[in-house]
Amino acid sequence: MTLPTSHLTPTPTTPTSLIHIPENYFEILRLETLFPVPQPLEVEIGSGDGSFLAAYAAARTGVNFVGVERLLGRLRKLDKKAFRAGLTNVCCVRIEASYFLEFMIPKAGVCAVHIYFPDPWPKRRHHKNRLINERFPEIVAQALGPSGIVYLRTDDAAYFDQMIECFGKSPLFQSEDTPGDLRKFLTDFERGFTDRGVPTRHAAYRKIS
Numbered sequence: 001m002t003l004p005t006s007h008l009t010p011t012p013t014t015p016t017s018l019i020h021i022p023e024n025y026f027e028i029l030r031l032e033t034l035f036p037v038p039q040p041l042e043v044e045i046g047s048g049d050g051s052f053l054a055a056y057a058a059a060r061t062g063v064n065f066v067g068v069e070r071l072l073g074r075l076r077k078l079d080k081k082a083f084r085a086g087l088t089n090v091c092c093v094r095i096e097a098s099y100f101l102e103f104m105i106p107k108a109g110v111c112a113v114h115i116y117f118p119d120p121w122p123k124r125r126h127h128k129n130r131l132i133n134e135r136f137p138e139i140v141a142q143a144l145g146p147s148g149i150v151y152l153r154t155d156d157a158a159y160f161d162q163m164i165e166c167f168g169k170s171p172l173f174q175s176e177d178t179p180g181d182l183r184k185f186l187t188d189f190e191r192g193f194t195d196r197g198v199p200t201r202h203a204a205y206r207k208i209s
């Protein structure tokens with residue numbers, strides 16, 4: 001008797017989400033498996049509800065984007081926005097940002113990193129938790145390719161001072177203006193601050209080749 005084998009044939013699955021779950025968190029990501037088209041890569045750290053990234057990626061289809069967020073609920077919001085918009089140049093990863101940049105991104109694999117309104121940890125004893133600290137420029141520099149750039153935004157004056165001090169004294173970066181056409185794309189937190197009259201501070205640092 002011959003048994004039917006149709007149940008053994010893998011059925012091609014249609015993707016239902018842009019969330020990527022790495023098979024191995026100790027290996028460098030194989031970027032070619034994340035996106036259908038190989039293109040320059042940009043990363044947004046702490047993408048929150050994905051308002052910025054979904055809109056920015058839709059306007060820049062010639063670039064691939066990874067949104068990194070440690071809270072799953074927020075990552076799902078980015079996923080929903082980008083997936084519904086039919087974007088194939090967005091990938092969402094739930095992971096801690098410094099670890100991701102230091103250990104999972106191929107060296108020199110990224111051409112821009114966006115970090116908007118990272119948690120300010122205002123209490124002095126919590127400053128150690130801030131993402132952007134003295135070591136951060138070195139971590140981000142190794143992920144960036146030649147002339148790669150980091151874009152920063154915050155509402156928090158004290159954290160902004162820390163950001164510009166860390167990047168300002170790094171020999172790996174030089175300061176640059178944030179382009180106006182990038183500023184137009186607001187984040188979710190930024191909209192809230194802007195509505196309440198709280199100004200956004202911007203900075204950009206380009207890697208010295």
Ligand SMILES: C[S@@+](CC[C@H](N)C(=O)[O-])C[C@H]1O[C@@H](n2cnc3c(N)ncnc32)[C@H](O)[C@@H]1O
Pocket residue numbers: 045046047048049068069070071074095096097098116117118119131187188189190
């Ligand atoms: C203040 S919110 C800003 C969200 C978004 N960028 C915006 O402007 O609307 C900071 C976000 O960064 C995420 N986050 C903070 N530290 C992180 C880390 N070390 N790795 C990954 N995500 C982080 C938080 O979960 C949160 O969603």
